[in-house]
Amino acid sequence: MFGFIKKSLNKTAEAIKSVAPKKKITFTKDEIEDILLEADVEYDLVEIIMEQTYQEKITREILRSKLLATLAYTEYKEPEYTAPFVELIVGVNGAGKTTTISKLAQRYKNEGKKVMLGAGDTFRAAAIEQLTLWAKRLDIPIISSKQGHDPSAVAYDTIDSAKSKGYDHVIIDTAGRLHTQTNLANELKKINRICDKAHSGAPHRTLLIIDGTQGNSAINQAKAFNEMVGIDGIIITKLDGTAKGGSIFSIAYALELPILYVGTGEQPDDLTPFDKYEFVDGLLDAIFIDEEA
Numbered sequence: 239m240f241g242f243i244k245k246s247l248n249k250t251a252e253a254i255k256s257v258a259p260k261k262k263i264t265f266t267k268d269e270i271e272d273i274l275l276e277a278d279v280e281y282d283l284v285e286i287i288m289e290q291t292y293q294e295k296i297t298r299e300i301l302r303s304k305l306l307a308t309l310a311y312t313e314y315k316e317p318e319y320t321a322p323f324v325e326l327i328v329g330v331n332g333a334g335k336t337t338t339i340s341k342l343a344q345r346y347k348n349e350g351k352k353v354m355l356g357a358g359d360t361f362r363a364a365a366i367e368q369l370t371l372w373a374k375r376l377d378i379p380i381i382s383s384k385q386g387h388d389p390s391a392v393a394y395d396t397i398d399s400a401k402s403k404g405y406d407h408v409i410i411d412t413a414g415r416l417h418t419q420t421n422l423a424n425e426l427k428k429i430n431r432i433c434d435k436a437h438s439g440a441p442h443r444t445l446l447i448i449d450g451t452q453g454n455s456a457i458n459q460a461k462a463f464n465e466m467v468g469i470d471g472i473i474i475t476k477l478d479g480t481a482k483g484g485s486i487f488s489i490a491y492a493l494e495l496p497i498l499y500v501g502t503g504e505q506p507d508d509l510t511p512f513d514k515y516e517f518v519d520g521l522l523d524a525i526f527i528d529e530e531a
């Protein structure tokens with residue numbers, strides 16, 4: 239697994255190169271500020287980091303501890319639960335929900351677990367079709383209904399079926415957009431209630447999918463979902479396709495939520511557990527040279 243996160247930071251490293259073409263042992267505060275902004279760390283967070291840095295010459299170790307501190311909330315603790323473990327996947331359309339659900343399912347399947355999907359984005363026919371296609375490809379059962387049907391019913395049926403057949407995991411897709419934000423909030427809340435009715439304690443976690451190419455502009459969107467439904471963790475998709483890798487710091491910091499995985503490509507296996515040390519060191523490798531080198 240090691241190396242995937244660093245590799246997916248290639249575009250972010252290129253962006254850093256545009257403001258800091260030569261790797262060095264130390265940088266001035268101004269230089270570090272430019273580098274962080276170029277990597278799409280949000281301005282406010284860059285200011286916070288800089289205000290707390292008293293040294294004039296910034297070394298790798300100094301920046302490392304500052305960046306790791308912004309990811310202090312990234313530890314995730316799995317709750318106690320009785321199988322099946324039910325996950326609700328939320329996020330705006332196009333964030334990569336479908337692909338990420340498939341990647342999660344593939345991951346659990348690789349671990350020898352039995353996974354069932356629920357096509358809960360009944361707002362778009364294409365969402366149901368796409369998830370069904372993935373389910374076929376991965377040879378995983380899926381519960382779906384026609385477009386326009388109540389997604390809570392899909393969630394209930396999926397959990398019910400998974401329970402009676404002894405499945406380990408249930409992953410339920412949800413709509414990313416309805417006619418109004420209030421409708422979406424109500425729908426997500428109802429799905430939550432019905433999940434609990436189908437299986438006490440469910441959903442055991444609600445994951446927000448964020449499109450990494452949106453960078454910091456995803457923060458408000460994430461806050462809105464968190465208010466609507468309560469998020470337990472984040473998955474950032476398309477890290478490999480963005481120069482905005484630094485936005486991970488501002489997203490985690492602003493939401494005080496753990497980042498569980500990052501998407502590092504388009505294939506079912508391209509989902510990597512987020513390791514904050516690998517992520518920070520991958521970024522620092524693009525900035526600093528080793529003192530020994």
Ligand SMILES: Nc1nc2c(ncn2[C@@H]2O[C@H](COP(=O)(O)OP(=O)(O)OP(=O)(O)O)[C@@H](O)[C@H]2O)c(=O)[nH]1
Pocket residue numbers: 329330331332333334335336337338365368414475476477478479500501502503504508
């Ligand atoms: N390079 C790369 N592409 C990704 C990643 N995750 C998703 N994609 C691509 O992003 C596009 C949109 O993802 P989908 O899962 O289809 O998302 P969607 O169906 O448009 O929208 P939702 O399912 O509603 O989020 C697809 O072309 C995916 O292959 C990733 O981690 N890396």
